[in-house]
Amino acid sequence: MSSAGERPVNGKRELTEGLAAQILDHIRGDRLAVGTHVTAQELAERFNVSRFPVGQALQLLASKGVLTHERNRGYFVSDVKNASPETLGLTARNEACDLYFRIAEDHLQGRLPDPVSEAHLRETYGVTKAQLNAVLGRIAQEGWAERRPGYGWSFSPMLTTPESLEQTYRVRLALEPAALLEPTYHLDPETAARCRAAELRLLDGALETDSADALHERGVRFHEAIIGASGNLFFLEAIRRINRVRRLLSYRSMVDRTRYRQQCKEHLLILDLLERGNNEEASQMLRRHLEHTIENLQEIRPILEH
Known part of the structure; x- marks a missing residue:
């Protein structure tokens, strides 16, 4: 190394x-x-x-x-007070993210052939082989495309419709509230404090300025943190798998961010209940939280179908 x-x-x-x-x-x-x-x-x-x-x-x-x-x-x-990807010269992230979202949107719009060759992708987006491979590696890790033996890449049809995104939330609705009731449940203070700080940062203004990528990761981190505290790795692995495959439409849904302020407040309420040891109430609150999200999906359906 x-x-x-x-x-x-x-x-x-x-x-x-x-x-x-x-x-x-x-x-x-x-x-x-x-x-x-x-x-x-x-x-x-x-x-x-x-x-x-x-x-x-x-x-x-x-x-x-x-x-x-x-x-x-x-x-x-060490010291991150004045550090950002831009000040540190980490410009590749912005370029890679732009390419990632262009491929994702073109795939959702049906503008890309399936399967598609790497040569076609390089020509379409005007990028180098190295740039494309970096983004394809991320896409493969997230599970919505895979390399085909002998010919390019094929996309997963699993998550390209509003119905499929709602199905992932219904699986989460079945699993996540139950995880909070596990007899081995323990949310350590450090994890709770970290989750709380992330939500407060968003409410302080980052909701409007964070990228869709960062906003998605914040939600993923919160839910995986409170589910991971169950002590049952099978709950956590199931939720991680779902989170990997729902990214495409989750990103698109962030065009409308008005509902996220309420989601942050609900996250904080769930944390309050867990820290007080009221796991039954926290489980019920988490269930309502996910049900609200499913209801909101209906309101933004035109965005998801665009």
């Missing part, structure tokens, strides 16, 4: 800088304190990638002073 000061080459640069920007957004969004230990394993699980590219991203952030590295101990949050 290269040293912290070295930069990745070829296609690895886009992936490394993209992950570094995501990790920075995670540190800032969750308001991780200086000295907080960040591990490659936890970040790899959060962003659905292997530990190797996460390690490279951590090295890059350490070289820019955002993290400090201690031999045999790992990486720790």
